[in-house]
Amino acid sequence: MDFNLGTCFYILANYKGYRMSVEECEIELRDYDGEFLRRDVKTEGSIQPEHEVRENCKGCKRKIKLMDEGCVFGCCRVCCSGITKKISSFIGGKVRCCDVHNDRIIKKPTKSVKKPIKKEYVKRICIYKSLSQIIYTGHGADELLAGYGRHRTAYLKGGYKEVTKVLKNEVGRLWERNLGRDDRCISSGGKEARFIFLEDGFVEFIQSLDVTFIADFELGQGVGDKRILRRYAEELGLKECGNLVKRAMQFGSRIGKVVGGEKGDEEFEKSEKFKPPTTDPTKYDKDYRFDITLPDWLPYLQTHGYCVISSAVSSQNTNLALKSLITSLKLLHGNDVDTWDIPEHGLISETLGQSSGAWLIRGSSIVKSAFERIWEEKDLIVSMDCVIIWLSWLNNSNFKPRSEGLHLDQNPFNKLDMISVQGMIPLIDVTEEIGGLQIIPGSHVGVLKEEFKDMHGDMRGKGDWCQAKEEYVEGRGGEARLVECKAGDLILWDSRTVHGGKVGSLGGRREGVEDGEIARASVTVAMVPRAWASEEVLEERKEGFRIGATFNHSPHETGTSTGTVKGKLYEDYIPIELTAEQRELL
Structure with missing residues (x-):
């Protein structure tokens, strides 16, 4: 199971937390200086998320005061301070208290901490607790509508014929890979999933279309991939969303940062035994x-x-x-x-x-x-x-x-x-x-x-x-x-x-x-x-295009720097008609 997606679905299904903006999440993540710990769910004393608000402190067992509710550890301010100090000692860096207790200065934990919490912790940053019982997912859209980068690669290798072959193969194995993972993730939280892009009628309709109607790989990312879906989004008034470049959930939600964006089989690369060779920039090779x-x-x-x-x-x-x-x-x-x-x-x-x-x-x-x-x-x-x-x-x-x-x-x-x-x-x-x-x-x-x-x-x-x-x-x-x-x-x-x-x-x-x-x-x-060029330069560019003039490699300087190759101009020159895409670059 993919760790990042699994975590995301787990939070969506089970977890109760406080609402944060993306900017606040970024600040929280930087507090760790890039060092994160994975929680071992089998470790005695490790913190487990609960559906209901805890009534007793998980450390000293005392009644949690109203001002303490919302602590990510489910503790009073004293025990929260003790836990964060233990985390700081374990990772060799400074970790502040949770947001609930952060603004309250705590000198040191009291002797009332009866149940010490062992090693593994993770700072919990989540958006909200979902009360929905049914979750709609967009899985299948990329496999059906050519949304992955590998589809563009297939086009470059063998044209749309190769893309059609790749799409057919991916749809055939979709149930075995993504759907199995998502079913385990969502079912473990007691939710039901609805895969709207995998409805029988929709799949049959998409597969009846020519692939050139679905995607246009002559266009850039965020435009040509999943072209048919983007055009429909524009029809619905979702113009801004329709031009967004695909971004995986684990990166859009910032969950990927918790594990450094690495997959499980990449752990070996972090060991001392694995040291990638350094590249000498003066050494010539064909890997450019x-x-x-x-x-x-x-x-x-x-x-x-x-x-x-x-x-x-x-x-x-x-x-x-x-x-x-x-x-x-x-x-x-x-x-x-x-x-x-x-x-x-x-x-x-x-x-x-x-x-x-x-x-x-x-x-x-x-x-x-x-x-x-x-x-x-x-x-x-x-x-x-x-x-x-x-x-x-x-x-x-x-x-x-x-x-x-x-x-x-x-x-x-x-x-x-x-x-x-x-x-x-x-x-x-x-x-x-x-x-x-x-x-x-x-x-x-x-x-x-x-x-x-x-x-x-x-x-x-x-x-x-x-x-x-x-x-x-x-x-x-x-x-x-x-x-x-x-x-x-x-x-x-x-x-x-x-x-x-x-x-x-x-x-x-x-x-x-x-x-x-x-x-x-x-x-x-x-x-x-374009922002690099002055209004005067932009006008000179338009005039240069009109008369057939040549400039140099600096578009924002209109040939004012040395190295410009001057050419002969013709009085009877007629400029060509530019396409919309070309005109945007003028």
């Missing part, structure tokens, strides 16, 4: 690629200075974006690639940064979800930076690109903190043969950052574009690693991280593409909270 639903990618980004979110843009949209960019280039420079005016470094501004292909990538819900998690903010604006295009040089050395070299896009003297996370979505697989973005892992913090500052002291007070000096490249350049990934992946890196382009060894091509066409194509993207 994560699914957006996994929690590990953000800590990896913060530690190593970069990471990759897999399949941030669907293969269909990736191919559409690539075709759109090629079409835009042909409209600008003609059908003959020999006439294309592409700079050696491949950073193209002009109007390509405002093309439909670039905006198709920027509007990806998974890309936005990644930046939402980074900044913990949903109202974001997106960069309108350049597009990177390399022509194949396999049989034509004139097309071989020239990298801009290792550099920083955030001055380490003027801007010390993480104020920008840059992103890039390659539209063609990144390989050693072709090349792409390279990173010096861990160079955004610590010793490597200080080393860069020591060697580039002349950059103090200058702009954000900081080109690495030759002696730095000679010393640290060998540690730079190409970020290999798949088309449609989202590469993220802290702007304080030393990075740059790496030209491949062969100018090789992906299979099926002839010489003279595109070898590398990437759309740069970065997002920051």
Whole structure:
């Protein structure tokens, strides 16, 4: 039985306590400094919850006064003080009295404490005693309507066909897993459960629908999962609830904190025998690629200075974006690639940064979800930076690109903190043969950052574009690693991280593409909270979009920092029509 859910149902069915707000619960939990004890229900003298108000003190057996009623230990003020002191001694920290006796100073327990309470206690924080005999639960909604993170993972692996397969499997085993647990929990408290989402007619109706009507995984969390249920909630007027991201009961109720959010089989990990290996941020490995639903990618980004979110843009949209960019280039420079005016470094501004292909990538819900998690903010604006295009040089050395070299896009003297996370979505697989973005892992913090500052002291007070000096490249350049990934992946890196382009060894091509066409194509993207931008900047962004201007990686600066690639503007330029999702990012 799941400990957290079991505790939650037990409290709902049996326990009598005092009403508290979420904020008050947080304060109570912090009193323990993160250390909690599990109560052994078999220990003699351990405190058991009761349905009726206790009339006698559990310590001294004396009549409890009216002012003592509500004590979590069922004791008078003297015995309550004695109990909390014993708890403090046992855990090696200070624990205050219960809320009933907290404001009354107690010097020390009297000799009337006749029955000492042994070791194990737990501070009881509960909301109320439910008088209801029937409990309605929402179990089955996630299994039927694709509400779990694993359903999004299944979609990324095999599309809606794989999601349908997973849903069928989960519904088939629902009675054996969740329902068995819930039946034991609720029945032990004398309550009856009603599983409204598992009513026969409802289950039959949902399973008759196409899975694309139930969920839309092109949309972000809190929008695409359980889509049909969220839309119905909006119809009922529950607009705010309909957009909430799923949160498990044990975390929403804060019960999960009582056991540190750990499962029973994780106890071994807390022992001295289990010590996870430390990760050297400068050591290169291929474990930098994560699914957006996994929690590990953000800590990896913060530690190593970069990471990759897999399949941030669907293969269909990736191919559409690539075709759109090629079409835009042909409209600008003609059908003959020999006439294309592409700079050696491949950073193209002009109007390509405002093309439909670039905006198709920027509007990806998974890309936005990644930046939402980074900044913990949903109202974001997106960069309108350049597009990177390399022509194949396999049989034509004139097309071989020239990298801009290792550099920083955030001055380490003027801007010390993480104020920008840059992103890039390659539209063609990144390989050693072709090349792409390279990173010096861990160079955004610590010793490597200080080393860069020591060697580039002349950059103090200058702009954000900081080109690495030759002696730095000679010393640290060998540690730079190409970020290999798949088309449609989202590469993220802290702007304080030393990075740059790496030209491949062969100018090789992906299979099926002839010489003279595109070898590398990437759309740069970065997002920051809208609140960071002034009203003037927001207006400049709208005007820039209207005239087809390109800015840089800082959406809230409209290209005022150094490093902006200026492009040619056209008087007859007509801006594209943005979707509602894309318009929100402008």
